[in-house]
Amino acid sequence: MADPRRPNKIFRYKPPNTETNPTLEDPTPDYMNLLGMIFSMCGLMLKLKWCAWIAVYCSFISFANSRSSEDTKQMMSSFMLSISAVVMSYLQNPQPMSPPW
Amino acid sequence: MRHLVFLLPALLLLLALPDTRGRYNDDFDDGEDIAEFDDNDFAEFEDVSEDPAVDVEKEPPPRAAPSSTPIEDDEDEATVENEDGQDEFEDGDGQEQDMYSKYDNEEFEGYEKTNPSFKDTLIYREVPAHLQNSWESYYMEILMVTGLLAYIMNYIIGKNKNSRLAQAWFNSHRELLESNFALVGDDGTSKEATSTGKLNQENEHIYNLWCSGRVCCEGMLIQLKFLKRQDLLNVLARMMRPACDQVQVKVTLNDEDMDTFVFAVGSRKAMARMQKEMQDLSEFCGDKPKSGAKYGIPESLAILSEMGEVTDGVMDTKIVHYLTTHADKIESIHFSDQFSGPKVMQEEGQPLKLPETKKTLLFTFNVPGMGNTSPKDMDSLLPLMNMVIYSVDKVKKLRLNREGKQKAERNRARVEENFLKQTHAQRQEAAQTRREEKKRAEKERIMNEEDPERQRRLEEAAQRREQKKLEKKQMKMKQIKVKAM
Numbered sequence: 001m002a003d004p005r006r007p008n009k010i011f012r013y014k015p016p017n018t019e020t021n022p023t024l025e026d027p028t029p030d031y032m033n034l035l036g037m038i039f040s041m042c043g044l045m046l047k048l049k050w051c052a053w054i055a056v057y058c059s060f061i062s063f064a065n066s067r068s069s070e071d072t073k074q075m076m077s078s079f080m081l082s083i084s085a086v087v088m089s090y091l092q093n094p095q096p097m098s099p100p101w
Numbered sequence: 102m103r104h105l106v107f108l109l110p111a112l113l114l115l116l117a118l119p120d121t122r123g124r125y126n127d128d129f130d131d132g133e134d135i136a137e138f139d140d141n142d143f144a145e146f147e148d149v150s151e152d153p154a155v156d157v158e159k160e161p162p163p164r165a166a167p168s169s170t171p172i173e174d175d176e177d178e179a180t181v182e183n184e185d186g187q188d189e190f191e192d193g194d195g196q197e198q199d200m201y202s203k204y205d206n207e208e209f210e211g212y213e214k215t216n217p218s219f220k221d222t223l224i225y226r227e228v229p230a231h232l233q234n235s236w237e238s239y240y241m242e243i244l245m246v247t248g249l250l251a252y253i254m255n256y257i258i259g260k261n262k263n264s265r266l267a268q269a270w271f272n273s274h275r276e277l278l279e280s281n282f283a284l285v286g287d288d289g290t291s292k293e294a295t296s297t298g299k300l301n302q303e304n305e306h307i308y309n310l311w312c313s314g315r316v317c318c319e320g321m322l323i324q325l326k327f328l329k330r331q332d333l334l335n336v337l338a339r340m341m342r343p344a345c346d347q348v349q350v351k352v353t354l355n356d357e358d359m360d361t362f363v364f365a366v367g368s369r370k371a372m373a374r375m376q377k378e379m380q381d382l383s384e385f386c387g388d389k390p391k392s393g394a395k396y397g398i399p400e401s402l403a404i405l406s407e408m409g410e411v412t413d414g415v416m417d418t419k420i421v422h423y424l425t426t427h428a429d430k431i432e433s434i435h436f437s438d439q440f441s442g443p444k445v446m447q448e449e450g451q452p453l454k455l456p457e458t459k460k461t462l463l464f465t466f467n468v469p470g471m472g473n474t475s476p477k478d479m480d481s482l483l484p485l486m487n488m489v490i491y492s493v494d495k496v497k498k499l500r501l502n503r504e505g506k507q508k509a510e511r512n513r514a515r516v517e518e519n520f521l522k523q524t525h526a527q528r529q530e531a532a533q534t535r536r537e538e539k540k541r542a543e544k545e546r547i548m549n550e551e552d553p554e555r556q557r558r559l560e561e562a563a564q565r566r567e568q569k570k571l572e573k574k575q576m577k578m579k580q581i582k583v584k585a586m
Contacts, residue, residue, distance in 0.1 A: 004316050005283040011320045013289040013311035053245050060249065064256050064332045067304050095229065097241040 029070070032062035036078050040085035049089045049097045055082035252333045259330030260305050266346070267308045267325050269476030271300055274486055281490055282321070283314025305331040317358050317497040321489075324349040328472055339472060346468035347432065348482060350489050354460040358497050359438055361509040364415055365405040366393065366424070367433030367465070372403040380456060381439040384516045398424045402431070407512065410505045417495070423488040430485060432465040436496060439513070455520055462496065464489055 016024065036058030043052030059079045066075060236243070275298075278285050286297035289311075301309040306327040313320035326347045329335035363385040365375060372390040376382050382405055390403035396416040402424060406412040415436065424431065440461035466485050470478050501509060521528075543563060550556045 004281055005314055006316055007283040007314050009316070009319075010284045010294050010314040012294055012313075013287040013320075013322075015289060056245075056249065057252075060252055060256075061332060061334060064252075064305065065329065068302055096239040099241055 026065065029062045029066040032058045032065065033074070033078050036062060036082055040078075040082045043085040043089055047089055047092055049086075049093075052082065052085035052089045053097075055085055058082070255333040255336060256331045259332070259336070262330050263306050263327045265476055266327060266474060266479065267300055267302075270325060270348070270479040270482065271310070273480045273483055277483065277486055277490070278310075278312055281315055282312035285310070285312050287311045287313070300325070305329075315493075317354070317493050319353045319355050319358075321353075322351045324351075343471050345471045346474055348466045348468060348485075350462075350464040350466075350486075352462040352464075352489070352493055354462065354493075354496070356460065359436075359460045360496075360500050361438045361506070361513070362411040362414075362501060363407045363437045363439060364411050365433065365435040365437075366398075366402055366415075367431060367435075368401060369403045371433040371465070372405055375433060375435070376405060378443045379435070380441045380444050381437045381458070382435070383444065385439065385512055393424075397421050399428045401428055408505060408508055410501060414499050414501070415495075419491060420488070420495075423484070423491075427485055427488075430466050430469060430482070432467050433463070434465075434492075435461075435463040436492075437461055437463075439516075455517065462489075462492060464492075 036055045039051045039058060040055035042048060043050075043055055056079075059075070059082045062078065063075050275285075284294055284296050286299055286301070287294065288297060288301045291297075294313075301311070303309055306329045308325040308327075310323040310325075311320060312323070315321075326349060328339060328344060328346055363381050365372065365382055365386065367375070369390060376386065376390065385407045386405040388405075390405050392400060393402055393404045393416070394400060396412075398416075398421055404412060438460045439458045440463070441456035441458045445456065464485075466482060468474050468478060469481055547556055547559045547563070550559060
């Protein structure tokens with residue numbers, strides 16, 4: 001069997017253009033990022049502890065689903081925002097969270 | 102708030118003074134000495150006469166007050182103090198009676214009725230939860246933190262498992278790929294086209310590998326699409342709806358490497374879905390997915406083809422053998438010279454161009470194990486990669502006969518016509534707007550001309566052009582009328 005390799009016929013890798021095919025992209029990390037920011041703002045402004053905790057969870061989920069090409073600064077900023085929301089809620093009102101039931 | 106808390110025990114301590122004095126009696130043996138010491142304070146006021154009636158009334162309030170102090174003061178020592186207090190009441194009773202008998206009865210005229218109300222107005226406030234020295238009240242927070250820790254643990258475990266699976270796949274396929282392609286592994290960023298020899302990690306669950314430098318094809322992109330093991334939510338969702346890891350192979354071909362045909366084979370579900378989703382399959386393969394029993398492939402697989410000749414050409418013995426032995430692992434196989442991906446949702450008002458097509462072979466394989474894969478399962482995908490290489494060579498050799506080619510060309514022309522008809526209205530609008538813009542531009546030019554003579558001349562030229570156009574149109578209409586007649 002002849003060698004099928006042809007070094008002169010090498011083409012470089014071109015990452016698929018995601019602008020033309022938006023359906024191929026997974027929207028989860030972006031949604032979770034947005035949700036996390038909204039919840040942390042709610043938790044900070046309305047002083048709701050459960051909002052702040054959900055924001056922490058959202059930022060974790062967003063991080064887990066993120067692409068490696070995405071900016072780590074964005075992830076870190078949303079993460080820090082949610083942590084600050086939790087800390088601020090507890091500083092203002094140290095009482096433990098009461099369950100809804 | 103905090104000040105009140107500190108004041109309260111201080112106040113109660115004052116009230117409990119007689120009680121503490123009683124306690125000392127228990128600790129020391131010579132209680133009499135202390136009693137004498139105490140009596141000496143009030144010795145000058147001592148009145149021998151005892152009045153039991155008055156004392157009875159006086160006793161409930163002191164009893165009530167000291168008994169409350171052990172409860173409020175310090176929870177840890179509550180029970181001990183209480184018992185002590187109760188014990189000492191018996192011992193200290195006599196002393197207290199002595200104390201209260203010293204007071205003038207007339208002092209307390211009209212005072213008796215208010216004493217019982219003392220007990221009713223005393224409200225026991227609960228200490229706020231965050232001031233209690235117990236972590237139990239923070240159980241919701243502890244739950245949350247435990248949940249977060251569980252998520253982090255799952256992230257680390259899932260990420261490692263995916264990474265191990267990817268590495269196992271690459272190790273088992275490396276030899277085959279390196280013997281077939283000059284370039285194995287490229288991320289597109291390096292200046293020179295050298296093999297990186299490793300997978301390109303896009304995500305924690307998606308790994309890419311680009312291979313190039315072979316006869317019969319431009320390049321091959323392999324995507325290892327694993328399950329999102331690193332996301333706990335996904336893990337829980339998969340418990341309801343099982344899914345499996347997938348390996349997707351996309352071979353892009355040069356124009357001379359493939360004849361014009363569209364063909365697909367795969368599981369029935371996948372074929373039904375792809376026929377609706379894929380642009381080329383929906384346009385060229387109009388019939389419902391057919392069973393491949395005629396060719397000897399299992400019933401679980403279905404075929405979508407542009408024409409029968411294509412199916413006959415593709416389904417040779419070797420491909421049939423591959424399909425039969427690995428039917429459970431094959432999700433879909435798609436050969437197309439008009440591949441443009443899934444149907445794109447068209448926005449209103451956008452003049453549409455035919456989507457760009459590329460000659461492509463697309464393979465989607467399911468990794469056995471349905472989620473519970475181990476690195477050893479990756480070896481079972483090796484024969485499928487052999488099938489991919491064989492298909493690439495085969496497609497190069499597969500040529501339709503004259504009839505087939507004509508049919509194929511007619512199909513493509515038909516599709517293009519349909520597309521043009523659909524967008525006819527849109528294109529007309531676009532042409533109209535372009536014409537109007539041209540006119541406006543011309544008019545502006547005429548207006549901007551300073552020289553009046555030149556202006557007049559340009560205007561006349563424009564008028565003449567318009568007249569010519571009208572005449573042409575009239576001629577055309579006449580011709581059409583004549584033809585119709």
